[in-house]
């Protein structure tokens with residue numbers, strides 16, 4: 392679905408970022424590309440939680456880093472090493488020369504890039520407003536870093552990811568995205584790029600973007616960088632979808648096999664005043680169910696649930712909001728060509744990088760997300776020029792991000808406000824197999840895990856592939 396916007400976006404923001412950073416040249420240590428102690432690099436902290444059925448949720452303070460391409464690359468004399476169309480070929484004819492000529496500047500002022508954090512809350516603005524009151528495109532993209540200066544690798548096979556989101560200010564044409572990409576854990580850190588992940592390098596996705604650097608290394612042959620991508624949420628206040636994009640080394644299922652409730656015919660489910668009411672915050676739960684209920688099996692389905700005002704909203708579709716191998720392959724031939732859900736499952740098992748973005752799309756106005764069959768927006772109202780004029784304050788707020796065992800990240804009562812350090816209130820404690828806990832899978836084609844549900848839940852059919860303890 393998402394087309395080739397991301398590389399476009401990076402190029403588009405470069406000019407404004409250089410400008411922004413040039414205002415504060417000394418507010419962050421600059422480093423030779425070859426000399427970058429990650430520990431000296433200041434980034435916004437963000438609290439996230441890991442959860443288990445037995446132990447509840449444990450909060451940990453991590454940090455987010457803005458993408459490598461949003462940093463300024465310059466010589467010691469403050470000449471830019473990048474141009475609007477790529478790198479300066481005189482300064483950067485090859486990796487080693489580039490590293491000796493250029494420094495990478497820390498993007499210390501995240502406010503200038505539209506980003507702020509507080510505790511477990513992450514806020515991202517599409518635009519920043521300058522002294523003259525004009526909207527300047529910020530469109531930040533961030534990654535979650537671990538404690539070691541490498542990316543935090545989320546291993547979500549047989550697990551679930553839950554967060555709360557406020558999309559109330561995002562109009563047609565905006566896309567607030569929370570997704571997973573199979574980037575290198577170190578961001579491709581090497582002798583010529585010792586910053587690596589802690590400077591946001593190594594981005595890849597299922598659109599195979601062509602960037603100035605590829606897996607941390609200067610990209611001298613103009614090649615794209617493809618990797619498995621799992622879009623957990625791509626949304627504004629009017630439409631939303633979640634989409635697996637399996638890949639090979641050289642290409643991907645670029646359209647993906649996503650699920651968008653509006654496109655599936657449930658037109659009143661999601662939106663302002665909808666069943667999921669986007670005028671206020673809500674919680675999004677995404678479960679990666681394996682064929683055998685373990686964290687090492689084959690990814691068989693992905694299920695989606697929402698919580699709002701303490702109430703669990705199971706799905707738009709009475710059969711459940713679920714992507715199965717079968718439904719994924721039914722969209723077109725592309726997913727199957729790249730191994731469908733099992734390919735995504737392998738990446739989820741190995742670990743993927745949590746990515747946050749807010750962007751809009753001057754080429755297609757995000758019609759694939761929210762217009763025509765996909766949502767209630769007109770084909771033209773997603774024009775970024777209109778958004779900047781009418782909604783310059785548009786922003787997304789992500790909070791209370793947590794992941795772990797299926798059923799461990801939210802409570803039975805459906806409360807979306809489980810505090811990060813407390814145990815979900817009414818989850819049956821560490822009940823061992825053979826009974827399955829509330830919300831867990833209990834039957835379906837290919838299922839070999841526990842079929843009995845812990846009291847008082849009963850095994851309920853969602854589809855031939857997925858039964859759940861409800």
Ligand SMILES: *[C@@H]1O[C@H](CO)[C@@H](O)[C@H](O)[C@H]1NC(C)=O
Pocket residue numbers: 470474479480481482
């Ligand atoms: C590239 O860098 C050289 C050396 O600093 C400079 O003279 C030249 O103007 C730069 N070219 C561009 C297109 O920025």
Ligand SMILES: *[C@@H]1O[C@H](CO)[C@@H](O)[C@H](O)[C@H]1NC(C)=O
Pocket residue numbers: 415418500502503
């Ligand atoms: C970041 O930039 C903003 C806007 O230019 C400014 O108000 C703020 O003081 C800067 N913060 C730091 C830490 O330099």
Ligand SMILES: *[C@@H]1O[C@H](CO)[C@@H](O)[C@H](O)[C@H]1NC(C)=O
Pocket residue numbers: 575577578579580581606607
């Ligand atoms: C990315 O770079 C890292 C570090 O050099 C390397 O281990 C990894 O194999 C590279 N990945 C790809 C896909 O090139």
